Amino acid sequence: MSEIHLELLLGKQVLDPAGQPVGRIEEIRAEQNGDEWYIDSYLIGNIAILERLSAWEIGLSILKRLGARKIHSGYSVPWQQMDLTEPQKPRLRCHKEELKQFNQSDS
Numbered sequence: 001m002s003e004i005h006l007e008l009l010l011g012k013q014v015l016d017p018a019g020q021p022v023g024r025i026e027e028i029r030a031e032q033n034g035d036e037w038y039i040d041s042y043l044i045g046n047i048a049i050l051e052r053l054s055a056w057e058i059g060l061s062i063l064k065r066l067g068a069r070k071i072h073s074g075y076s077v078p079w080q081q082m083d084l085t086e087p088q089k090p091r092l093r094c095h096k097e098e099l100k101q102f103n104q105s106d107s
Helices: 048-052 056-065
Strands: 013-015 021-033 036-044 075-078
Antiparallel strands (some): 013 021, 036 075
């Protein structure tokens, strides 16, 4: 098993299997089981920054006041759908249409 420093993944552009950009990793969710931590999912997309900063209410309010009509929610990528063989170039193992969209109610 190899180790990856999670902080180095933040901000990395994620590509789909065809090499098209999907978004950047903005947050990583993990669960603890005993003394071990396991990655649950990766949050991809600009709106996921608000999750990392725990600033949903303020951030969404500001975006709406600036005239944002449709706010792209981003994607929640299950750990098994992320290929980190090359951590500098993370890729999806599925098409983005297969991913769950991330939104405020998921936080």
